[in-house]
Amino acid sequence: MPDAVFRTEGLTKVYDTGTVKVQALGGVDLALYEGEFAVLLGPSGSGKSTLLNILGGLDTATGGHVWFRDRDLTGLKDRALTAYRRDHVGFVFQFYNLVASLTARENVQLVTDVSRNPMAPSEALDMVGLGARLDHFPAELSGGEQQRVAIARAIAKRPDVLLCDEPTGALDSKTGVQVLQALKRVNDELGTATVVITHNVAIRKMAHRVIRFQDGNILSTEENAARIDPAEIEW
């Protein structure tokens, strides 16, 4: 078994909105491994995004521990979390989150500007099949293309982990497949540990491992004996 990139122990998260307290994570124990492609499934509100945000250092846990490799992320201050995100994590979000006033290349450059050992923006865009659309603004790209720019942006820094929250949620099946192919290629070629949250059960078949979530807890984990190529996925 390869080393774990992430390990959590009794991870809890409680949102306190003043009137009600929402238990988003109820003590999660989980390990994610180097080079692994994991898919997180679960009903809406089950705590998937919450977990991903804590893993990525966007949010902090209420209780328990989370380790990145051998580093305890729990209790890190804002400044340390920022450095952690900058140096190790790549994010892809459901709504692409591109900066509208920057071209594809410049959106990627946003990351390469602040990372230590980045690839050239054009190289990252090549990897997601957008080498020809370098100087297009987001408004001039389709949803799938925008999401692929977001992936290029996430991988351009050669992150240790790639965290994707419903990367195909806003896309139709054809463009969704293109995005998944880009993710798979990164995972295959760069060996980046990848976690993908999805509602789409079909996607689980391309993962090494599928983790099912329910009510803030892990319901089950299963390993795929045989993975299929994204091209074979349809929804």
Place this chain on the structure above:
Amino acid sequence: MHALDRKLLRDFVRLWAQALAIALVLGCGVAALITSFGMYQTLGDSRAAYYDRNRLADIWASARRAPRTLLPELAAIPGIRTLEARTEGLVTLDIPGRDQGAAGQVISLPASGAPILNVPLLQSGRLPDPAARDEVAVNAPFARANGFALGDRFSANINGTRRELTITGTVLSPEFVYTIGPGAMMPDNKTFGILFMPDRAAAAAFDMTGAFNSLTAALYPGANKAEVIEAVDRLLAPYGGTGAYGRDRQISDSFVSSEIDQLWSMTIILPPIFFGVAAFLVNMVLGRIVALERPEIGLLKALGYSNRTIAAHYLMLAGLTALVGILLGWGAGAWLASGLAKLYARFYDFPYLIFRGSWTVYAVGGLLGLAAAAFGALRVALAAARLPPALAMQPPAPPRFRRGLTDRLMAWLRLSQPAMMIFRSITRWPFRAATSAFGIAMAVAVLAAASFFNDAMDKMMEVTFALANRQDAMVIFTSTLPERAVDEVARLPGVIAVEGQLVEPVLLRRGQYEKHTSLEARRPDTDLSRIVGGSGRVVSVPPGGLVLSARVAAQIHASAGDPVEVEFLSGRREVLTLPLTGTIEQYIGIAAYIDYDTLNALRRQAPRVSLANVTLDPATRRDFDRAVKDIPAIAGTSMFSDARRAFQETIRQNISVTATVYLVLAVLITVGVTYNGSRIQLSERARELASLRILGFSRGEVSFILVGEAMVLALIAQPFGWLAGLGIAWAFTQGLDSDLYQVPFVIVPATFARASLIVLLTALASALVVRRRIDRLDLVAVMKTRE
């Protein structure tokens, strides 16, 4: 270039209209600062340097005729460093080719050549030869106004004898930066000149050989001025001394000081308004941008950008805006300052203007501009930096509208749905609404304060020229004459009506308070020159009593009924005590008034006059001018009809320039506030408004919501603007208050109406510009985009 910097530049370019609207307001602040503070520094520095290099005296005194043997005693007064005795006198001039006479003030130059104090600065030619009898140097503006060249000649009626004088040189003197003739309302270099004459010639002409009638002195630093003045007065009293005084009462310097004070009031009143409004606008616009860019901010944080970088990013956006404003302000400020300098050059005769501190003014303007923008941006930028990244990625919770008192009120009023939306939005974002209203109020205030000057000038002109001084000319005698001189004046050609007037220099005293002023007496039934109070009421002085300008009364702490000691500074120098029977508000100058018969009786003299006020037949004006020139007893005439016209023209011109400047300022504030406010409204409500359109509301109805909110805020702002305008006007009148003039605090309702109308129309126009965007609203696109 970093991608983030690219984003910054692109955002800035995209926001150009809003940024420009803010930059213009900020630029106004910078320009106002450069103009007022820059000119304040320049005038102050130039005056200091000029006075210092040309050794302006600290003390002036005049006497009827004091022997030069008194000088050692005067020089021995503790505190006096240098002393210079001179001969001074008023003469009438006959300018070749001109019927109208001119007045000249002769000032003697010492036998050694140039004086030690009040050193004239040679502009061309040379000073007159000490031995020459008919050579003079004249003040350069007088030569320029009359087209004199070196070697030109004109004749002067000096103490009764007509003399031909040759101009050997032109000079400027620190004593005459502002050169105003006796009885004149404003400088007129054509009809009033300073003649610098060798001591021997001047003494011979005015019968001052071995004597002097004017004394100037420089003091040691730290000397007690009041004590020196008292000592000088004591020594000169037997020789007809009329009271020594310091620079504070020197006419030229009083005017210069008053101007400098005025610039200072402008400096502390105007720029803060613009910087304040600009800061609010930055806050408002940047706040909206940050709200719109929440996802981007979350993204940047997710990508590992630090809080500091993100705060800096938004601060820079404000900084770029400020930079544009500062550059515009520098340009406009330089332009306005040079215009103002030209205006000053028309009234103030400085040999040079020192712009030494000029670059610091620009730097201070720039720094204050940046500070204002940073002040407005800081809170927003920090809030952006502190957004928790996970939260920033989620769309913001919809604003919470609660049913409150206002809602019940609106329901009761049966307001239409759009009207309801307007009021809900105002109560939902009270801070932003207040900010917009504040900006509009400032625009109204600036306009109201500016036209307040117009009203004040009208009032001053009306009282001074239409009610108080209705004569065409004032004929000033060389000394007081028996009252029958008035009859002689009546016989001059073209004189329709004539009234005599007696003016005596006096020292008023009450307790420890003293005040030098002139005591005026006229017969009770005079019609040409009358005593008029602030309300336009014509005042007659009851026999046996004294009426004072309210300002004088306040200065000696006297109120009606109090006894006031009057010391005459001429003749037998009687000291009498008279009851103060009343005070009057006066706008130009200050004086004390007494009944004509009372004055003559108190001084135990047959009725005397020192000047005559006349009305003239315009058709025979030339004959009058010519006749007056040849009468030795007449020191000069002050043409009120000319003065009235000149005054009116100058004031009107100045006021229309100022009014235009203030109009531009007010319009820029209004545009800045309303345009930005409406753009924010539109951006926040694009979806809402588009939904209404889809539901079938017309364009007009939908834009009513947008334009309506801007106009409701503008309306709410009006009374506050009026109040603030009153405050500014009041502050200005306080800054302008001096013995030379007091600006009346008059409030004409039309001023407010006009200011409000201009601002409301500008606001409407600005909102309508934004409305055009509603017309172009792409319904589908708006509904599709994620908020």
